[in-house]
Amino acid sequence: MVDLSVVDFRLTDSAHLGRHEARGPSVEELSARLRGLAATQESLVRVRQIGMSREGRALEVFSVGSGRQAVLVIGGPHPNEPVGYATINVLADVVTAHAELREGLSWHFLPCVDPDAAALNAGWTSLPLELLAQHRHFYRPAMAEQPEWTFPVPWGEGLHHFGLPENQALADLVDELRPAVAVSLHNAEFGDPFFVLSQAVPGLAQRLAAVSARHGLPVAQAAPSDVVGWPVLGRGVFQMPSVEQLVIRDHTHRAPAYGAHLAHYAARYGTVTLLPEVPRWYTGTRFDNAPSTELTALAQALTREADEVQQLMEQAVLPDGIFTRAARDTLAVSTTVARSWQQRAADPTPVSGAALAEAHFMRVMMTLRSAGMALRAANGARGGGSSVPAVRCRLDELLAERASHCARLLQPTPIELRRLVAVQADATLAAVGLVV
Secondary structure, X not given: OOOOOOOOOOOOOOOOOHHHOOOOOOHHXXXXXXXXXXXXXXXXXXXXXXXXXXXXXXXXXXXXXXXXXXXXXXXXXXXXXXXXXXXXXXXXXXXXXXXXXXXOEEEEEEXXXXXHHHHOOHHHXXXXXXXXXXXXXXXXXXXXXXXXXXXXXXXXXXXXXXXXXXXXXXXXXXXXXXXXXXXXXXXXXXXXXXXXXOOOOOOHHHHHHHHHHHOOOOOOOOOOHHHOOOOEEEOOEEEXXXXXXXXXXXXXXXXXXXXXXXXXXXXXXXXXXXXXXXXXXXXXXXXXXXXXXXXXXXXXXXXXXXXXXXXXXXXXXXXXXXXXXXHHHHHHHHHHHHHHHHHHHOOOOOEOHHHHHHHHHHHXXXXXXXXXXXXXXXXXXXXXXXXXXXXXXXXXXXXXXXHXXXXXXXXXXXXXXXXXXXXXXXXXXXXXXHHO
């Protein structure tokens, strides 16, 4: 066990974030800063390229220290989740400054695993947080195009490979490092922090909950939508199920909608994988316990909203492209979520306020994302149907209406970036301290 108590990681000031305190660094800014760190600390910090993205952007890894046991920290597992860029910026500083954190350890930072998709979010990640601007420039790839969720899975008589160069570069890096700990830095729009672990580690669930509380962000009371039904390791801490439990093997489809996760792939080396998930927004609205029929109303509303976007996309005859595929993927998720709420509503047991809040968060998130990415698809359409201009106009109205509805319903206020970074970075140190 490594003693990491040498670091008082409360981040009560913004020194590590510098001029990026309000929004965090971009991928390019983060990589440039880490290259500068490598140039001034040549004996300690190394940089190397491990692959290329689909559009030819370099995938670089920055390594600090040379200890036998490796820690891998990954930014941008989803390109609409930029908090991790700021966290890597801070963690690289901390492990470079504290020799105690490198005793027997080497730290490896992959600033962004999907730089092409990150570039498609630059229209809002380069600005202070604002809901409408965020979703006018929003992009989150379809699951089958996400490097973190496209490791090979059993399919038919063999394995299905997704063929993403970013995923292959990440797999090769894991094979090379065989990390003791891998950390994939995530963030959500709303809700409370929560953590996902690949396996139980004695004392870690309690440590993670304490980390979050120490920075003024207590962990989730109800299971967030992403992890409903997953094993619970402690309050706000969940264990990722096996590939067999997660991947739907419907062989009427030509290919799976997504694959194994990084956590599944790294498990072959005994790696403990941690996903710290933090929210970007406080919500001023508080939800009380309510009859389960509240979920029926939410399911009906989400279905109507998804159906309207679906119909508009069909009306415009949008060509297949990344935004079209991503919007369709989000609409498919909306259908699944609405169905799950209907099933829960059949149980007359009241719904807790925390669970109801989570449902509202999911509804507004799905509706904003689907409208925003459908609008981007329509804006980029060159050979679509004659109704494309009218569809663009309606999608633009829809997006503005839904952003306004979200603002009224949830009363969101951005959370200080330094607080989110503190949770992610402190959680990383907690996991390393208990595992190695």
